[in-house]
Amino acid sequence: MAVRLTGLGVSVYTRIARLMLAERRIEYEFIEIDPFVGTSSALVDLNPLHTVPVLDHDGFILHETSAILRYLETAFNGVPMVPGAPKPLARMAQVISVIDSRGYWPMVRQVFAQRVYAPLYGEPVDEAVIAEGLRRAVPVLQALERIAGERLVLNGDRVTLADLHLGPMVGYFQQAPEGQEILAGNKALSRWWGWFRERPAFQAVDRPVGPGGLASPPKRL
Ligand SMILES: N[C@@H](CCC(=O)N[C@@H](CS)C(=O)NCC(=O)O)C(=O)O
Incomplete structure (x- = not known):
């Protein structure tokens, strides 16, 4: 196969x-x-x-x-990562939907891309884009904070597809100092992140970005 x-x-x-x-x-x-x-x-x-x-x-x-x-x-065989019960299953779907529709653009394409990625390539940083990304990211993290606090998913216990969808996005967002500050203000989400970032599978994919970190560095992400 x-x-x-x-x-x-x-x-x-x-x-x-x-x-x-x-x-x-x-x-x-x-x-x-x-x-x-x-x-x-x-x-x-x-x-x-x-x-x-x-x-x-x-x-x-x-x-x-x-x-x-x-x-x-x-x-493929492995530990089930889709909850069977209706409420955690719905929460998992909710996290993925929030991230896709409201999280990716501000957290990654605006804040991370401008504050962290652009300087690695000597590109100018657009502070207005970062400011807009931060403004749009705040309610996204608030929504996720509620979910993490409820502990049906993002609970630092049983990994679901919600954790996998969210982890790399937070991983990029918190590399910006402003992103780290916003994350730190969301206590349940911060606890979850502290747990998730240590997972061996995450460590395996979380390679540094930038000219030294890739075989063929792209200019955009
Ligand atoms: N809905 C897609 C989104 C994937 C996506 O936006 N990928 C980015 C890279 S992170 C991409 O390929 N962007 C190229 C483009 O939008 O033209 C998915 O869930 O896979």
């Missing part, structure tokens, strides 16, 4: 998929394509939306990270 993942090393969504592959101890081939530089016909063939990651499992092609995680969760 051949598993192949097309992605970009620094892409946060690629990291989420790689985290799941690591959690399930699945061996896979990694093909690096940068979706931010031009149009790759190889990527369009796999995914007309031209986003990464894309999974290929014996010819079954799947894009959209939450779908990839759900697929790997059931197609």
